[in-house]
Amino acid sequence: AQSVSQHNHHVILSxxxxxxxxxxxxxGGTVNLFWYVQYPGQHLQLxxxxxxxxxxxxxxxxxxxxxxxxxxxxxxxxxxxxxxxTAEYFCAVTVTGGGNKLTFGTGTQLKVEL
Amino acid sequence: xxxxxxxxTHLIKTRGQQVTLRCSSQSGHNTVSWYQQxxxxxxxxxxxxxxxxxxxxxxxxxxxxxxxxxxxxxxLNVNALELDDSALYLCASSSYRESxxxxxxxxxxxxxxx
Numbered sequence: 001a002q003s004v005s006q007h008n009h010h011v012i013l014s015x016x017x018x019x020x021x022x023x024x025x026x027x028g029g030t031v032n033l034f035w036y037v038q039y040p041g042q043h044l045q046l047x048x049x050x051x052x053x054x055x056x057x058x059x060x061x062x063x064x065x066x067x068x069x070x071x072x073x074x075x076x077x078x079x080x081x082x083x084x085x086t087a088e089y090f091c092a093v094t095v096t097g098g099g100n101k102l103t104f105g106t107g108t109q110l111k112v113e114l
Numbered sequence: 115x116x117x118x119x120x121x122x123t124h125l126i127k128t129r130g131q132q133v134t135l136r137c138s139s140q141s142g143h144n145t146v147s148w149y150q151q152x153x154x155x156x157x158x159x160x161x162x163x164x165x166x167x168x169x170x171x172x173x174x175x176x177x178x179x180x181x182x183x184x185x186x187x188x189x190l191n192v193n194a195l196e197l198d199d200s201a202l203y204l205c206a207s208s209s210y211r212e213s214x215x216x217x218x219x220x221x222x223x224x225x226x227x228x
Contacts, residue, residue, distance in 0.1 A: 006156075036219075044157075044206075049216065096213050099211055099212070099213060100145060100208055100210070100212060100213050100217065101170050102147070103159065104156030104158070105156050106155055107156050
């Protein structure tokens with residue numbers, strides 16, 4: 001069965017700092033990769049996704065992620081964070097041919113200070 | 115376009131009781147998935163319904179059961195509630211059951227078992 005690891009549970013940054021959140025998955029086959037965000041008091045929403053093609057994917061609000069197959073990683077990046085990026089971030093995978101079942105990591109709580 | 119809605123928002127039950135949670139999928143979506151999010155954890159897949167039939171199940175006991183109706187809305191039923199069932203229950207809908215179709219999440223139902 002697949003699993004997802006997020007290494008940073010809590011991250012505190014100042015505005016304008018750069019962000020990188022780690023995500024590693026374990027599965028030997030083809031995966032589809034997602035980053036979801038949950039802003040305080042709001043629903044989980046999709047930031048970006050990777051299915052195939054260019055391993056560097058761009059999402060909403062200036063976020064991007066790079067799929068490195070050899071490292072089983074899909075790290076999330078943003079060059080300059082804003083206070084409004086304060087939220088919880090979840091990495092997730094589905095397995096091609098395994099139905100639309102998301103396996104999530106434990107999440108990273110990001111706090112951006114002014 | 116109406117998003118995914120869930121009811122009730124909050125619920126308090128006693129150990130041993132039964133509970134039913136409801137979800138209305140987004141317009142045009144025929145697939146509904148249920149997830150359990152315990153405090154400090156990522157969502158865990160419970161099961162998925164596609165066109166009124168169960169289409170995949172996670173590692174949850176049989177006392178977790180569900181239904182999907184012809185209008186694609188869904189119910190999650192939990193019998194013989196245990197304290198560990200206290201969690202946020204999320205419903206997500208998608209336009210198809212395959213792994214590359216984006217899932218849209220509802221706001222969740224917070225269940226507390228005392």
